[in-house]
Amino acid sequence: REIMELHTLGVDGGYTQQDVTEVARAFTGWTIYPISDYGGGSNQRKLLERVGVSTLEKRGFIFQDDFMFRADKHDAKEKNILGEKFNAGGGYDEGMRVLSVLSSHPSTAAFICKKIATRFVTDTPSTDLLKKMTATYISSKGDIKSILLTMVEHVDFWKSATKHDKVKSPFELVISAVRATHADVKDPFQVFNWSTKMGQRFYYYQAPTGFPDKATYWINTGSLLSRMNFGLAFATQKIPGVQLNWAQLNNNHEPESIENELTVFSAILLPERNQSENIQRLLPLVKDVNIGAKITAAAQQNTSSEMVSTDMLQMEEPKRLNARASKSQERKALSKKTRQVLEMPYTAGTNSPIAQVAGIIIGSPEFQRK
Known part of the structure; x- marks a missing residue:
């Protein structure tokens, strides 16, 4: 099966x-x-x-x-x-x-092509795109290179409506943040913890299909708050074992103002994006000196973004408990394990203006897109 x-x-x-x-x-x-x-x-x-x-x-x-x-x-x-x-x-x-x-079955052609189109183009690929990719699969006997070429040559792949339409999973978000900033990660487990907090604990998805590849699974009000919270914690180096050099990213040039910092680091962290629209959306946030505290407080109050990781812990942790443990002991063990993963450790970090601006960019909806 x-x-x-x-x-x-x-x-x-x-x-x-x-x-x-x-x-x-x-x-x-x-x-x-x-x-x-x-x-x-x-x-x-x-x-x-x-x-x-x-x-x-x-x-x-x-x-x-x-x-x-x-x-x-x-x-x-x-x-x-x-x-x-x-x-x-x-x-x-x-x-x-x-x-x-x-x-070689036609159903396999349709199934595989839809998976590929959903992965690389949009969560809801058009009938025409799927039809042409499926035809290529059949004619090429499943040659993936030919299928990808058909996909890339289709107009849907280049539409502005579908460009950057895909949303990053928590894993993709933390990894893209590390790559975009050239971060020096001394303790990968803390990055793993943040992925768990945002709903994706590595290798813990219960179904054999793997984690879903659609935005509806990952994005809601609570998860967006957690993602913004991650962006600020990451950029301000409050995550233990993660070191950043913001000045080096900008060739050791210091921007002259908050607005200039937003413009410069938007170009660094979000290349090939519509900078003007995103800058206008983020400008009020970077000017708010209390934005970090507000986002942290809101994320802590909202538990919906933690439901996935908490549920997974609750499914897995009882297996490790002694068979004779009472219900109260199980609840205590679950509570301790959940706190260890969901209550992130923080370091003092740095609240420099550049770090705050970069954190807001990383936590912004535009950075969430692939």
Whole structure:
């Protein structure tokens, strides 16, 4: 089911439960070569070595690096997958044929092309763009380079309405801030903590699909406040283990005024953007000497931006608790773990005008866009 629903046909790709069962049968015997020196893996490896690879290959076994096909564990009976008949005794080649059938299926073409367009163009790609990308997928037999060229050559890719339409995930936001500022990160865990606080704890998304690639999942009032709070904490070097040199970014030239700082660092941090409109939106904020305190207070009061990370902690943390722990002990452990992640440690940092301005730019909606 995973290979069809998540990686090829898509959930509405036309397969049935019978197809799921038949595909599972086709992949019986597919496994990895045991490499462990301990336990069952060690015993299996010793048995294989004792029998000998050449002998096993004569019996239908396949060895390719860490992959192993065990002919003795394969369901050799006839199968029918997506309307195609698989004769009995196909062995390893059945699995390869399944991959070929799935990869060349029209539903796979449509599914993969929509994923690519959603990733690189817009959350809601047009029917015409998807139609042309899908046609290229089919004609090129899934050549990704050709598909990307079709996408880039389409008018939708260059429309002003879709340019910078995509919104960064928390992970992309913190990484782009580090890259744009050439920050020296001594303690990556603190950056990880901020990604968690903004709703994306690495490797903790429960569904096998991975974190969503659409703005509706990431953006709400609370998350915007947390992102602005991150921008200010990052730029003013209040995040432990993160060091910045704002003067060096501007060739050691100090802007003459707040307005000039906003103009200069907007160009540095937001190249190829509409600077004039963004500057007009941010100018009242950079002139507010209390903006940092206001944003921090608002972010602390709003819990919606922390719901995702808190929920994930609540799903994972009980697994580490002793099975005999009482409900009160569980709640206490959860509370402690949640505080450790969501209550960020701060250093004294620097509240220089340049850092404040840069923080507002990093926390602004325009910097949130890819």
